[in-house]
Amino acid sequence: MFHFKQFSIEDSKSAMKVGTDAVLLGAWVKLKGAKRILDVGTGCGIIALMLAQRTDENVNDVQIEGIEIEELSVRQAEENLLETRWCNRVLFHHLSFQKFTSPYKYDLIISNPPYFINSQLPPASHRATARHTNSLTYEELIQHSIRLLTTKGKLAVILPYEEGKKFISLASLKGLFCNRELAFFSRQGKRQERWLMEFSFDASPTQKEQLILHSKGESWSDDYKNLTKDFYLKI
Template sequence: MATKRQRNTFYFKKFSVNHDLCTMKVGTDAVLLGAWVTISSSKHVLDVGTGSGVIALMLAQRTDAQVHIDAIEINEVDANQAKENILSSPWREKISVNHASLQEFRPKEQYDLIVSNPPYFVNSLQSPSQTRTQARHNQELTFNELISNSLRLLNPTGRLAVILPFAEGNIFKTLAIENQLHLIRETAFYSRREKPQERWLFEFSCEEAELQSDQLLLYEKDSIQTEKYINLVKDFYL
């Protein structure tokens, strides 16, 4: 008799995410991007590399019923678990999950917003696990491919939002600007004041706008979360 598999579930205020089968588990990066990105004017959204579906679910929570979110995932097991998570959420009608690569994805409409927590290990040693390598290294989706396909899929006023480690973020920013995307928002993320910057959150636009720059600190002294971080994620974390 087969036993029921043990679930590894991440609980949010209004939904939960099973990620026991996913290559990459729910982490701070995905939650940061889902809470941070500007979403108010977007009606048609694409989540690239959705994994467990957590970013798509966060964006669904933040938007009204008229917004539709497409979520694509190249790993079939991850895509199937994302579908399970969406079907058990309050927003099953708002989100469509597709097992597809960005390069081959051919939607009927262009997007107001594309979000991605992309693979980022450019030159490091690969993981022994093929699926984990695929999720963390950018052989399956290079920075140039993410940028060029975003330009293909965005409407003339559309935006691309990503989160990346500091060094890789600097590379991505240079490539995006070289490809005529305009950086309109950036947040430097630090876990602690005494540590170097760990992440970049970027928002690029197909049209020019004034750049908004700020910083986000996760912890004050004694591992107390900052008020700014708490306010950013308060609608999601229990």
């Protein structure tokens, strides 16, 4: 059980465990103007619940949906939701993104997507589904995001650096352009580990930022603490 300041997450049944990637993306993404949000591959529901907390002031306006192909993960997300005050505006669906339909268009689609492509599949089938692009390719994520976004909507993702480069290239070919990005490093002088990216249909210049997790030793940097201070108990 992971305890945050305003909610707790149990991930024992979920293929997608709580990790730095989800917390980073949930804390970093811009939410201004987002009234309808879709979390693709929601896992145990952590990102959806983070966004529910961040939009508390707009409680009557913002609706959040999460979709997940893995049944046990969906059940766990629903159980986590039931322990919060956001049950009236967060909803989880058990199906693939490829099959998802909605009468609505979304202002924000957010995803911590699968990124293992040619590596050996892990032994647990539900873990394989969550982490490998066999279940959702980059092209499919981009294609169906375009189908479901409003004209001013945004797609936000987090990926390893090399996969991020591929994703930016594929998205631009389909008419989605990276307007904002965060280069994430575990330590100063190390190689970039993650790329957080926001895409829209507007081909405007990219706003570039960077964040280092550890400043000295194992201590979190001030920048990381500032980004995540509304969630972690010890900040």
